[in-house]
Amino acid sequence: MxxxxxxxxxxxxxxxxxxxxxxxxxxxxxxxxxxxxxxxxxxxxxxxxxxxxxxxxxxxxxxxFPRTEPLRVVSRTGLSQRCGLALVEVEGSRYFVVFGDSFAEIRPARAPVRVKSRSRRRAVAGAPVEEPLS
Known part of the structure; x- marks a missing residue:
């Protein structure tokens, strides 16, 4: 009471x-x-x-002082019953985390590359190629 x-x-x-x-x-x-x-x-x-x-x-x-969280899970999804993918933000940087029962792998998330038209593909040719998750 x-x-x-x-x-x-x-x-x-x-x-x-x-x-x-x-x-x-x-x-x-x-x-x-x-x-x-x-x-x-x-x-x-x-x-x-x-x-x-x-x-x-x-x-x-x-x-x-601003109270910011040093680690924040932005989004999380399950890929299978024992494997998942999460987008994590750590002090302003974003990372993809693939995790399972006996493993976890962290990769930096890259900003998406915008292409305006097909004729401008030459200008974007130097853009980094995405690596497959191993």
Whole structure:
């Protein structure tokens, strides 16, 4: 069963605890408590304020960096019951992975070559020839 306390983020909980400590310190001063207890309450509140500031700074520091996955499976298909083919992206480069029960082979994926017309085949003659998967 969820309560309102479990739905509140840890930062808000910390700020509520800090407010409670500072409120108790104010009540203690209003009732003319000893200087020692007031100093303890103020030091505790200061420690909580520093901890809260540090947690907020730490959470904000990582927000500026892009969070990219180093490895991502773009597409995957089965070739047979024991063999499959996957297109994998690793840090911006794409690779084909052929895998089975006792083997795996990795080949770089090449960008497709576009040919506009038959008369332009001479210009594309230097394009790399695809290698068969062995």
């Amino acid at each position: 969820k309560t309102w306390w479990t739905c509140v983020s840890p930062r808000i909980r910390l700020l509520l605890a800090l407010g409670l400590v500072l409120g108790l310190a104010g009540v203690a001063q209003w009732r003319e408590a000893s200087v020692t207890s007031l100093a303890r309450a103020l030091l505790g509140g200061l420690a909580l304020a520093v901890l809260g500031g540090w947690l907020m700074y730490r959470g904000r520091a990582g927000a500026g």
